[in-house]
Amino acid sequence: MNVAIPKTKAEQALTEAFAAAAPKLPGSAAVTAARAKAIGEFGAIGLPHRRIEEWKYTDLRVQLKDIGATAVDDATAVSADDLRAALGALANVDAHRIVFVNGSHRSQLSALDGAKGLDVQPLAAALKSVPEKIADGLMRATGPKSDATVALNTAFVSDGAIVRVADGAELTKPLMVVFLSAGTTSRLTSVRNIISAGEGSTATIIEVHASLKSAATGGQVNALSEVTAGKGAALTHVKIAASPNGAVHLANWNVTLGADAMYKGFQYTSGQSLVRNQTHAVYAGEGGKFDLSGAYLARGTEHIDTTLVVDHAVPHCESRELFKGVLDDRGRGVFQGKIIVQPDAQKTDGKQMAQALMLSPDAEFDSKPELEIYADDVVCGHGTTTAELDADLLFYCKSRGIPESEARTLLIESFIGEALDKIEHEELRAALSSYANDWLGGR
């Protein structure tokens, strides 16, 4: 029996928004076809809801309400000072920079000179000018199949960064890819990065989602990164989603590790109303090391979902995850971590930890670690903890003269600090500490 499920307001709005925006979205005929196919797929599957296992704790049918105006060919005025103010402490990180405002490249805000071994191009230009076959490849995503967030990204993508690190290149400065929300209209912005680190290269990519203070509240960012770390590459990939305007942030990281490649990912999230960070990692060769960590802070009714799948298909690979969430008020954290060890993936070494610090009795943390192991010679483990601030530690701090509020802040910093310590780049780590402090200061 077929029962037609009525479309939600958001689903309806997304379909209509696409019809209106399609003629203006960049790309050749092949790109246009890929977009049409993707919106068709979205029309068939709709927004994910709690009856779909992977979305049990994050029901977009219920939680996604307004979608915002589609961002395309944006021309909102943004000055270098605006950019600096929006970046806050991150402005202190010395980096090459490519900047997008409301999903459109702004070359005058970017700074890419003299980066040897680093090639950065805006995606929109490539979608228009490269041969059909390549453009088609740029529109493909390797992550989860039949996923609405991926389909929507493919349909709506307006721009993003194509980043190529040459074989053997060692970048001395990180590359910062900045996506700014600006203007008084809340928008639906869809961006995609295609990042490839060549064989034996070393690079750090910092993906920043920020907004001007004057920007409209709400809105939605859909960001997808296709990442390939070539043989023996060492790639660090850090994302900061901390616009203070309570945006919806739906994101996918699809990571492929070559033999002996090392990928270190980090996700910092605060100030967002609804977040889904999906990461899919696969190993293309033996000896790969995947390390993904994160820190997130939620208050009010903010909802932060971290969902990851690490697929060990080849032997001798390693995976590590450490996620720490601070939940105040009715904030909700979700962690789903699935580690698959295929029959041939002997000597896999996988460890995962997800921890939440509850600052309020109304906060909620849902944690679902999953190990699917089909090989017999592996070392895998996972853990999850949910706790309040330790009363004994609070007393210890207070007995040293530190007032309650300061003691609480110190202990929250201590909790988050363990995750931030995963970031090796000192200026960047300091900037994120400062972001977390600002959040704590707003308590």
Added chain:
Amino acid sequence: MLEIKNLHVKLEDEDKVILKGLSLKVPKGEVHAIMGPNGSGKSTLAYVLAGRDGYEVTEGDILWNGESILEMEPDERAAKGVFLAFQYPMEIPGVAGLTFLRTAVNAVRKKRGQAELTTPGFMKFVKEQAAKLNIDVEMLKRPVNVGFSGGEKKRSEILQMAMLEPTLCVLDETDSGLDIDALKVVSDGVNALRSPDRATLVITHYQRLLNHIVPDKVHVLADGRIQKTGGKELALELEKSGYAEFTGKAA
């Protein structure tokens, strides 16, 4: 002067009465020892002095310099000069020792109406004090007490004490878990803080600490009350005869 008057304390969550009319006076400039068998209420007294939650004072009062401290939060007491050296100092992962010390020192200085220390001023102070206690400042860059040995933790407690410049020092079983060398370093640290402006209460089960920190008076605590008070020789008597006399009386 510390004045504890007829103090009755029970656990907040259960009907267990621990202190049953404890009275005690420690004038400034003096070091008093409280000795007693396990379960006599020694640690409870230490915690109640510092203001830990979980205890209910049902009768009596604690006066420090004539002012009742019972209603004060632990940090206010610290600002008034109260310092408790913990039997089991806590570990705080993710907070560097120097950050912790500086936060604490400046918090009490602020409340005492003193200027907060600048970074160079603080570093000079911490280096001086750490040197006296054989503490390598490098160690203080690590998270508070994490991975420290028992002796290192106790030295770090005494360093905190020295830097917070308290006027009432309460040492809870400071000798537990210390070997003889560590005991000497810690005792030297405490002795260095003896001053006419400072009252010190040393809580211990064993007499050996009192060989190093020689008390002006010794009180025997058993069954929630001070059962006997004497000079430093009382500690030696107890070492020989044990606490049977007092626990017998209690039963």
